[in-house]
Amino acid sequence: MRSGADPSTVRIEVRVELKPGIMDAEAASIERALGLLGLASVPRVATARIYDLEFSAVTSEEAGRLADQAVERLLANPVIHRVTVRPVPA
Amino acid sequence: MRSGADPSTVRIEVRVELKPGIMDAEAASIERALGLLGLASVPRVATARIYDLEFSAVTSEEAGRLADQAVERLLANPVIHRVTVRPVPA
Numbered sequence: 001m002r003s004g005a006d007p008s009t010v011r012i013e014v015r016v017e018l019k020p021g022i023m024d025a026e027a028a029s030i031e032r033a034l035g036l037l038g039l040a041s042v043p044r045v046a047t048a049r050i051y052d053l054e055f056s057a058v059t060s061e062e063a064g065r066l067a068d069q070a071v072e073r074l075l076a077n078p079v080i081h082r083v084t085v086r087p088v089p090a
Numbered sequence: 091m092r093s094g095a096d097p098s099t100v101r102i103e104v105r106v107e108l109k110p111g112i113m114d115a116e117a118a119s120i121e122r123a124l125g126l127l128g129l130a131s132v133p134r135v136a137t138a139r140i141y142d143l144e145f146s147a148v149t150s151e152e153a154g155r156l157a158d159q160a161v162e163r164l165l166a167n168p169v170i171h172r173v174t175v176r177p178v179p180a
Contacts, residue, residue, distance in 0.1 A: 037163050043143035053133035
């Protein structure tokens, strides 16, 4: 998050997770490490990646459309990823 | 997110971002790639990592304490990271 963002900008948050059944190797490593560290109760872990996109001088509709394009063309792989795109309130 | 989670579990979401002023190399690469792909308006990008921790058979207070321990001991580097820990409503 950026503080003091220009009010004329539109922020969209893209959350990319692995689909159920896809191996989350980082999460598995974290679970093992927390056990080795002696944490009193080791949680089940899942990871996700957030891309916070801040558009300038576009409408919120246009920003949503551009974010969808960015997801399709660069940020996610539909075979393995589940994606959530949501506007971030100013 | 997992659907159909056991109601006796407690979920805590840990969000790890880079502090302002710390180089976000992945975000810079994404901005450049979106420009090269010809996106009509290239956003400023920031990235964050989400760790979704699901504890079993602990109270929500205990889960919060354990999540804080996991952050301190494994998930974040206080020199470069800003961390937000929040409970996820069931």
